[in-house]
Amino acid sequence: MLNTSTTPALEFKSSTFFSPILILFTNDIAAIEQTLHEKIKLAPEFFKDSPVIIDLRELNKQNQELDFTCVIELLRRIGFFPVGIRGGNDQQNKQARALFIPIDTVRDLGSSIVIGETQKPEAVQQTNIKSETAPPKESVKPAAIPPVPAAATLITHPIRSGQRIYASGDLIILSQVSAGAEIMAEGNIHVYNTLRGRALAGVHGNTAARIFCFDLQAELISIAGDYKTSEDINKQTYKNPVQIYLQDHALIIKEIA
Amino acid sequence: MARIIVVTSGKGGVGKTTTSAAIAMGLAKRGHKTAVIDFDVGLRNLDLILGCERRVVYDFINVINGEASLNQALIRDKNCNLLYILPASQTRDKDALTQEGVGKVLDELSKDFEYIVCDSPAGIEKGANLALYFADDAFVVTNPEISSVRDSDRMLGILSSKSRRAEKNEEPIKEYLLLTRYDADRVKLGEMLSLEDVQEILSLELLGIIPESKSVLSASNAGMPVILDEKSEAGQAYADVVARYLGEKLPHRFIDGKQGFLKRLFGGRK
Numbered sequence: 001m002l003n004t005s006t007t008p009a010l011e012f013k014s015s016t017f018f019s020p021i022l023i024l025f026t027n028d029i030a031a032i033e034q035t036l037h038e039k040i041k042l043a044p045e046f047f048k049d050s051p052v053i054i055d056l057r058e059l060n061k062q063n064q065e066l067d068f069t070c071v072i073e074l075l076r077r078i079g080f081f082p083v084g085i086r087g088g089n090d091q092q093n094k095q096a097r098a099l100f101i102p103i104d105t106v107r108d109l110g111s112s113i114v115i116g117e118t119q120k121p122e123a124v125q126q127t128n129i130k131s132e133t134a135p136p137k138e139s140v141k142p143a144a145i146p147p148v149p150a151a152a153t154l155i156t157h158p159i160r161s162g163q164r165i166y167a168s169g170d171l172i173i174l175s176q177v178s179a180g181a182e183i184m185a186e187g188n189i190h191v192y193n194t195l196r197g198r199a200l201a202g203v204h205g206n207t208a209a210r211i212f213c214f215d216l217q218a219e220l221i222s223i224a225g226d227y228k229t230s231e232d233i234n235k236q237t238y239k240n241p242v243q244i245y246l247q248d249h250a251l252i253i254k255e256i257a
Numbered sequence: 258m259a260r261i262i263v264v265t266s267g268k269g270g271v272g273k274t275t276t277s278a279a280i281a282m283g284l285a286k287r288g289h290k291t292a293v294i295d296f297d298v299g300l301r302n303l304d305l306i307l308g309c310e311r312r313v314v315y316d317f318i319n320v321i322n323g324e325a326s327l328n329q330a331l332i333r334d335k336n337c338n339l340l341y342i343l344p345a346s347q348t349r350d351k352d353a354l355t356q357e358g359v360g361k362v363l364d365e366l367s368k369d370f371e372y373i374v375c376d377s378p379a380g381i382e383k384g385a386n387l388a389l390y391f392a393d394d395a396f397v398v399t400n401p402e403i404s405s406v407r408d409s410d411r412m413l414g415i416l417s418s419k420s421r422r423a424e425k426n427e428e429p430i431k432e433y434l435l436l437t438r439y440d441a442d443r444v445k446l447g448e449m450l451s452l453e454d455v456q457e458i459l460s461l462e463l464l465g466i467i468p469e470s471k472s473v474l475s476a477s478n479a480g481m482p483v484i485l486d487e488k489s490e491a492g493q494a495y496a497d498v499v500a501r502y503l504g505e506k507l508p509h510r511f512i513d514g515k516q517g518f519l520k521r522l523f524g525g526r527k
């Protein structure tokens with residue numbers, strides 16, 4: 001019925017599609033699974049049915065062999081929708097293709113798929129997969145990886161209950177964040193209004209990330225995985241501007257005088 | 258082109274249908290040709306409140322399915338000839354309501370009407386999402402209690418992310434607050450949230466406060482939108498809402514409850 005008129009059957013538009021990127025630092029499936037469960041526990045709503053892009057550059061830099069099919073099975077089992085792979089080697093790309101997972105060529109990654117991420121040129125060039133002289137890494141823990149420099153994401157409208165925002169750089173919000181909303185950033189979070197929902201900064205392990213807000217009434221605050229729930233947040237700070245940062249794995253909430 | 262208004266809330270039983278009937282009648286009474294659509298498939302309600310339940314032949318789903326034309330399904334209101342009702346189906350299942358079908362009906366109505374009021378079902382499921390999808394303006398109906406406020410907040414999130422305007426990156430839906438079933442005495446006793454409490458969480462443009470009023474029930478029993486009961490506070494409050502929506506600047510009433518005789522005589526605090 002619809003197509004009899006002049007209405008075209010379809011249309012292509014360029015657009016961005018939001019997806020978090022999962023950067024793997026180990027090929028240990030059990031360790032990946034455990035860490036994923038920990039992350040999900042922090043923000044179950046955020047990760048529920050979430051698309052995800054798997055980034056294998058770090059792993060391949062370290063010459064760690066990985067059974068890509070196993071990782072995909074794991075991700076699907078715990079509720080993710082893998083929608084892309086980047087930085088994979090030939091073998092992994094072949095496995096991805098067999099699983100109908102698109103391969104993101106590293107050259108134009110970022111802008112087309114991920115909102116708020118701008119990739120530094122140096123990072124972009126790191127395409128080669130099996131470089132024989134991979135620099136020895138002292139640690140493969142997330143915290144050891146320097147944060148990816150990314151543009152700040154600015155939001156001027158209120159974040160309502162049930163909404164979630166993810167920024168791969170800093171996140172700046174000028175309006176209120178409602179209870180039941182979830183905001184996450186790989187960098188710092190600034191809320192120039194009342195923060196009632198959950199705020200998670202440094203979600204990729206950046207322990208130097210901070211949260212700043214005008215009125216802290218949050219349900220949960222977290223930096224690099226260390227968190228406090230509203231029960232543990234001193235109500236005295238209500239209606240006062242505060243900053244939150246990590247010191248020896250403890251979250252410090254301090255009024256900004 | 259018609260302006261499409263969705264009356265929504267998230268929480269059930271807060272007064273969406275009462276509000277839809279009242280404002281649709283209010284707009285029509287002021288000379289604007291208005292259609293009001295019941296999106297609550299399976300629970301016909303709007304036709305009862307408007308007193309036209311015995312004249313329903315075809316419904317919204319019939320029109321979507323092409324089993325009846327819009328003209329056959331639209332019921333002209335008995336009190337105002339500029340008001341038309343498109344009733345919901347009581348029998349058919351909700352799956353018949355599709356985005357494409359709703360879009361087609363709204364497009365057709367838009368040619369002929371100035372305002373289209375969509376009475377949303379409760380919840381955040383398909384019916385509610387479809388009711389708001391094509392909206393230009395949203396009347397968020399909220400009762401002064403925390404669960405209603407939280408649900409309204411959730412609805413506001415959906416309005417700003419899952420509507421046609423959001424998807425097409427157009428100017429967002431204009432959101433208004435309607436605080437209904439407001440009982441000033443219970444607010445004073447701390448049993449209900451005050452307007453301030455609600456606005457601290459929602460911070461929306463307030464279109465009006467509708468007091469809790471027995472006249473709402475008697476009007477709906479009589480099959481007459483309460484806005485036609487000009488003596489009742491609820492009726493006056495809805496008339497104010499329509500006037501404000503149309504751009505008139507009126508001070509808000511009914512915040513402090515009934516004015517006692519002495520208070521009226523000697524002047525109250527404000």
Ligand SMILES: Nc1ncnc2c1ncn2[C@@H]1O[C@H](COP(=O)(O)OP(=O)(O)OP(=O)(O)O)[C@@H](O)[C@H]1O
Pocket residue numbers: 266268269270271272273274275276297302377378379437438439467468469470471473474477491
């Ligand atoms: N201002 C008011 N004063 C007193 N009673 C009211 C008022 N507004 C609504 N009611 C009553 O509240 C009940 C629910 O109202 P209504 O059907 O309009 O709500 P609704 O949000 O459409 O419900 P649903 O979610 O089931 O569709 C009805 O019995 C109605 O008479």
Ligand SMILES: [Mg+2]
Pocket residue numbers: 273274275297302376377378
């Ligand atoms: Mg209703």
